[in-house]
Amino acid sequence: MLGIRAPATKKTTTLTVAVKCRPFTEAERGRDIVRVHNDKEVVVLDPDLSKDYLERIQNRTKERRYTFDYAFGPNSTNLDVYKRSIHSTIAGVVQGLNATVFAYGSTGSGKTYTMVGTQDDPGLMVLSLNTIFNLIEKDNTSDDFEVTCSYLEVYNEVIYDLLEKSSGHLELREDPDQGIVVAGLRSIKVNSADKILELLNTGNSRRKTESTEVNATSSRWVISFVHKLARSFGDKGGKKTTKEISKSGYQRKTRIGGSCWKVGFFLRERASETNSGGQKLRDGANINRSLLALANCINALGKQQKKGLAYVPYRNSKLTRILKDGLSGNSQTIMIATISPANNHYHHSINTLKYADRAKEIRTHIQKNIGTINAHVSDYQKMIDNLQSEVGRLRKELAEKESQLNAKPTERDVDDETSWLNKLSQETGENVQERINLQKALIELEETNLRNRKELQHLDDAIAKQQVIENDGTVVQALQARRQVILDNIRDNDELGLNYKKEIEANETCRCQLQAMIDEAISNNGNKTYLGILSQYRLLGITNTELQFEIAMRDQIICSQREAHRNTWDLLMSLGLDEKQIVELGAKKGIIVEDWVLTTPAGPSNTNSSEHKRHPPLLCSPSSSKSGATSPSFFPQNREFCSRSLAMENKKLPQFFREEHHSSYYYISHGFYPSSAYQQRHSNQPSSSFGVHDQDSHGSYYSPHTRNGKHISLYNENSGSTSSFNTNFRQQQHQHQQDTWAVACRQETNTNSYSGMSSTWDCKGMPKDPTPIQQKSPQIFPPHISSKFHGGRF
Numbered sequence: 043m044l045g046i047r048a049p050a051t052k053k054t055t056t057l058t059v060a061v062k063c064r065p066f067t068e069a070e071r072g073r074d075i076v077r078v079h080n081d082k083e084v085v086v087l088d089p090d091l092s093k094d095y096l097e098r099i100q101n102r103t104k105e106r107r108y109t110f111d112y113a114f115g116p117n118s119t120n121l122d123v124y125k126r127s128i129h130s131t132i133a134g135v136v137q138g139l140n141a142t143v144f145a146y147g148s149t150g151s152g153k154t155y156t157m158v159g160t161q162d163d164p165g166l167m168v169l170s171l172n173t174i175f176n177l178i179e180k181d182n183t184s185d186d187f188e189v190t191c192s193y194l195e196v197y198n199e200v201i202y203d204l205l206e207k208s209s210g211h212l213e214l215r216e217d218p219d220q221g222i223v224v225a226g227l228r229s230i231k232v233n234s235a236d237k238i239l240e241l242l243n244t245g246n247s248r249r250k251t252e253s254t255e256v257n258a259t260s261s262r263w264v265i266s267f268v269h270k271l272a273r274s275f276g277d278k279g280g281k282k283t284t285k286e287i288s289k290s291g292y293q294r295k296t297r298i299g300g301s302c303w304k305v306g307f308f309l310r311e312r313a314s315e316t317n318s319g320g321q322k323l324r325d326g327a328n329i330n331r332s333l334l335a336l337a338n339c340i341n342a343l344g345k346q347q348k349k350g351l352a353y354v355p356y357r358n359s360k361l362t363r364i365l366k367d368g369l370s371g372n373s374q375t376i377m378i379a380t381i382s383p384a385n386n387h388y389h390h391s392i393n394t395l396k397y398a399d400r401a402k403e404i405r406t407h408i409q410k411n412i413g414t415i416n417a418h419v420s421d422y423q424k425m426i427d428n429l430q431s432e433v434g435r436l437r438k439e440l441a442e443k444e445s446q447l448n449a450k451p452t453e454r455d456v457d458d459e460t461s462w463l464n465k466l467s468q469e470t471g472e473n474v475q476e477r478i479n480l481q482k483a484l485i486e487l488e489e490t491n492l493r494n495r496k497e498l499q500h501l502d503d504a505i506a507k508q509q510v511i512e513n514d515g516t517v518v519q520a521l522q523a524r525r526q527v528i529l530d531n532i533r534d535n536d537e538l539g540l541n542y543k544k545e546i547e548a549n550e551t552c553r554c555q556l557q558a559m560i561d562e563a564i565s566n567n568g569n570k571t572y573l574g575i576l577s578q579y580r581l582l583g584i585t586n587t588e589l590q591f592e593i594a595m596r597d598q599i600i601c602s603q604r605e606a607h608r609n610t611w612d613l614l615m616s617l618g619l620d621e622k623q624i625v626e627l628g629a630k631k632g633i634i635v636e637d638w639v640l641t642t643p644a645g646p647s648n649t650n651s652s653e654h655k656r657h658p659p660l661l662c663s664p665s666s667s668k669s670g671a672t673s674p675s676f677f678p679q680n681r682e683f684c685s686r687s688l689a690m691e692n693k694k695l696p697q698f699f700r701e702e703h704h705s706s707y708y709y710i711s712h713g714f715y716p717s718s719a720y721q722q723r724h725s726n727q728p729s730s731s732f733g734v735h736d737q738d739s740h741g742s743y744y745s746p747h748t749r750n751g752k753h754i755s756l757y758n759e760n761s762g763s764t765s766s767f768n769t770n771f772r773q774q775q776h777q778h779q780q781d782t783w784a785v786a787c788r789q790e791t792n793t794n795s796y797s798g799m800s801s802t803w804d805c806k807g808m809p810k811d812p813t814p815i816q817q818k819s820p821q822i823f824p825p826h827i828s829s830k831f832h833g834g835r836f
């Protein structure tokens with residue numbers, strides 16, 4: 043038979059399961075517990091009659107109910123079974139469809155009777171053979187048919203050929219076209235049902251049957267009867283055999299077909315029931331192994347359909363390998379489950395029915411084994427050419443794919459995922475850095491404008507006062523010019539601030555998208571755990587950067603506050619005041635100098651004590667003093683007490699606060715957090731509270747990036763690593779320290795200018811020549827000085 047498979051479409055079908063309950067045998071005693079309803083339902087009654095009503099309604103009954111494709115009671119004949127459940131399948135064999143029929147049941151349940159039958163009630167094998175030959179006979183086409191049959195037995199997992207007089211052990215082989223085949227199994231050509239029955243009888247005589255206590259002629263072996271049918275489709279004009287057609291080489295299309303139907307029946311027995319030992323016991327165990335393997339395959343195949351599990355243990359026995367096609371391949375398969383009606387077979391019957399029930403889930407894929415071949419050599423050549431070009435195309439495709447694969451290392455999937463995750467992480471890092479820069483720039487901008495607004499207020503006050511005392515209006519004009527500059531700066535900074543806010547929002551959106559991409563990639567990936575940990579690690583790194591940013595900002599604020607304190611002390615002492623005077627002055631104005639006031643009453647002896655030098659005093663407001671806070675302030679050692687006109691003495695003294703504390707509040711009041719904490723609090727408000735500062739806020743700090751009251755953007759200035767970021771901050775701090783003192787001096791100058799005074803101070807706190815305000819460099823108002831010394835109060 044030529045092995046060309048048809049490109050016909052596959053049809054998926056489920057196993058057909060029929061249950062046949064045999065009648066009581068003459069020797070059998072017991073109670074009938076099997077009921078068949080509607081030709082489909084099988085009910086096995088509880089064999090224990092002693093159960094009362096209560097037990098029954100409590101569902102303690104052992105009664106079981108199953109539904110199958112077909113169910114046959116004891117009065118059904120083999121012909122009934124055949125007509126309803128087998129005939130159409132066997133008819134399909136002539137059309138090129140494979141078929142498998144096997145009986146499954148416990149020993150003595152009627153497998154042999156159902157498959158072989160008797161003279162009066164021929165079995166399914168006989169009936170199906172009759173059908174095949176009837177159909178061939180009735181076929182009025184020019185097609186040729188060739189029927190062959192084989193007969194084999196599996197005994198203790200060894201295959202014997204029953205059509206051979208003295209058969210050796212046969213092996214199973216896997217054929218790409220025909221599936222599992224028994225190598226060396228004799229295949230005899232037959233042309234009538236009678237001939238096959240003759241062969242069956244011959245084979246049966248070679249079977250090893252031994253009596254058991256259950257069945258006097260128990261087969262105790264797995265028997266399979268394999269028929270093959272080859273069909274050559276010819277023209278209507280005349281019949282041609284396959285051989286003749288292939289020889290002729292005429293330009294005539296011919297279809298060929300082949301099908302196979304297998305019939306098997308098995309024994310299942312228990313050693314205790316068969317009362318057999320030794321060799322018999324081993325035989326029983328092997329037979330059980332075959333059937334156990336079949337049961338396992340049925341189980342696995344049933345689950346496979348329901349849950350998609352893959353492994354089916356076909357290789358566990360010869361029987362399951364022979365039946366493989368029938369259980370999952372190209373075959374229409376019918377399982378006949380045979381049971382006994384007797385109550386003492388209850389467990390066997392239930393067992394058989396359970397497997398039969400699972401077998402209903404098994405699916406096979408049937409396909410006609412018919413192909414079209416062209417009889418002419420040139421057509422064969424064309425076919426070969428086409429196939430070769432197809433092979434060439436596929437080879438090329440394969441080579442391309444392989445080169446793609448080789449371009450990357452073995453663990454390319456993981457590597458790809460990792461590098462992709464790296465890219466995402468890097469982008470997230472850049473995103474965070476960008477936001478840090480934007481927030482930093484925004485904060486500085488806010489501070490600048492806060493100072494601008496305060497200066498504006500002071501300018502307004504100064505202008506009002508000056509207008510009263512001045513005749514020519516020169517100073518007022520200068521003040522108004524300055525006021526205009528500040529107003530312009532405020533407007534510009536407001537615009538810039540709004541842009542920053544928009545950029546921060548865009549940055550937040552981008553960050554959310556990146557995070558969603560990372561999350562999705564991790565959740566969809568097989569390496570979930572690994573990628574999850576990697577992602578967490580990266581995100582922690584990013585959070586760390588943000589925290590370092592916050593720390594750096596706080597450091598800078600603390601540093602600037604300390605500088606401000608130091609400058610304030612220097613300024614006070616440069617005015618010519620000693621400590622006692624400062625304390626007294628402070629006390630008059632309600633300012634308490636900690637340590638001095640808290641420990642001992644202010645006095646000359648105390649102010650000069652070494653204790654005070656070891657613990658520099660802290661200027662604080664009464665309110666902060668009450669809070670009991672005692673953190674030290676920085677007191678410049680060996681400071682010079684310069685002589686100074688005390689023209690200021692009667693002016694209002696500034697209010698000193700604990701800037702350290704306020705700087706912390708600053709972050710909170712300005713909504714500045716590391717992004718994680720920030721997001722928790724302000725998921726929809728990424729920007730800080732630009733332009734809405736409390737006038738009493740004291741958390742402002744001097745920024746070297748602010749000139750002339752106008753903000754100079756820091757955006758992208760610090761993009762890069764955390765270390766460069768910190769370096770920047772250190773540089774800023776250094777610059778800041780240098781600037782603070784100069785600013786303090788300039789502040790003093792300006793303040794005096796506003797008050798109409800002409801004296802100025804150098805960077806060491808020494809008086810300098812007066813300079814008109816118009817010629818001064820652009821004014822910067824350091825927070826701790828500008829907010830307290832500014833406005834002509836000092």
Ligand SMILES: Nc1ncnc2c1ncn2[C@@H]1O[C@H](COP(=O)(O)OP(=O)(O)OP(=O)(O)O)[C@@H](O)[C@H]1O
Nearest residue numbers: 064149150151152153154155257260261262308309
């Ligand atoms: N439908 C039936 N009508 C009448 N008698 C039956 C029928 N089915 C089975 N029997 C009888 O039941 C007995 C056991 O049947 P059978 O030998 O077919 O069982 P088995 O399943 O093939 O047993 P084992 O597996 O041991 O070979 C036999 O005496 C047989 O004649």
